[in-house]
Amino acid sequence: MQRINTTVSEDNSEVMRKYLFFILLFWTVSIAAQKDSTVVPGVKSNVEAVSQPTKTAEFPGGHRAFVNEILKNFKTAPLVKAGIMSAKVVATFIVDTEGKMVGIKIESYEHPMVKNEFLRTLKMVKTLWIPAEQNGKKIRSIMRQPLIFNLQ
Template sequence: MKKYFALLLILFCIISIDAQKDSMRTSEVKAGSEYRKKTSADKIAEFPGGHSAFMKQIINNFDTSKLARQNLSKARAIAVFDVDTDGSIINLKIESYDNELVKQEFLKALGKIKTKWIPAEQNGVKVKNKMRQPLQFNLD
């Protein structure tokens, strides 16, 4: 069990470099939506301690034992959420996934994160910021 967790932890660290590019990018916003009409903020939302601190919390909250019992060795999922003007994660959902169990564990891991983000800003005003966080692991 510890071997699987160690492998998962190493893989998450490697993937976090690539994932950082995706999660720190704002998505295109449709005109008329509740988001600002401009597609990018002057300052995007930031997790205290940076993306590595965010990934560490995901890893700490992610239960790999269920995946190991199912002999699940590879999986991918993409979470999307908004960082609200108070720094809270809201509208959390899984955009795509390979396995229902991975989807559930990823949602649970993200839902346990209570650390507030530093909100995005547009012209000095705090705004919602759409975020995207991929998850990919391979225990082979």
């Protein structure tokens, strides 16, 4: 009986290490993704499109808070159960002038289950962003968020 408990503890420890690795990897890659954001023109015509906002959109509490919001809802168990130990997904969304995440789309993905889980998780984020600004006026901006899922 004692031996079984030791094996279960070792298995749980290994799963926890893999999960922590996933979180660290996701957080590191996602910080770099925020720097690649581009601006989508607001209600005005495309002639007045801005290439770089004066102030980029920000998630309250910073990027780490955004990643934590995603991770608290991201379910890895069904993916592991399906034998998916690694995959990459890239999502884009617009932060509108009110700070809402709209137009959430998956730009690229390696596995449909990971794509669907990431999309579901992003749609669950209801915290309003601080919108991007150009010359003191709130504008819409496109954000790009990668996810690297790796439990190996």
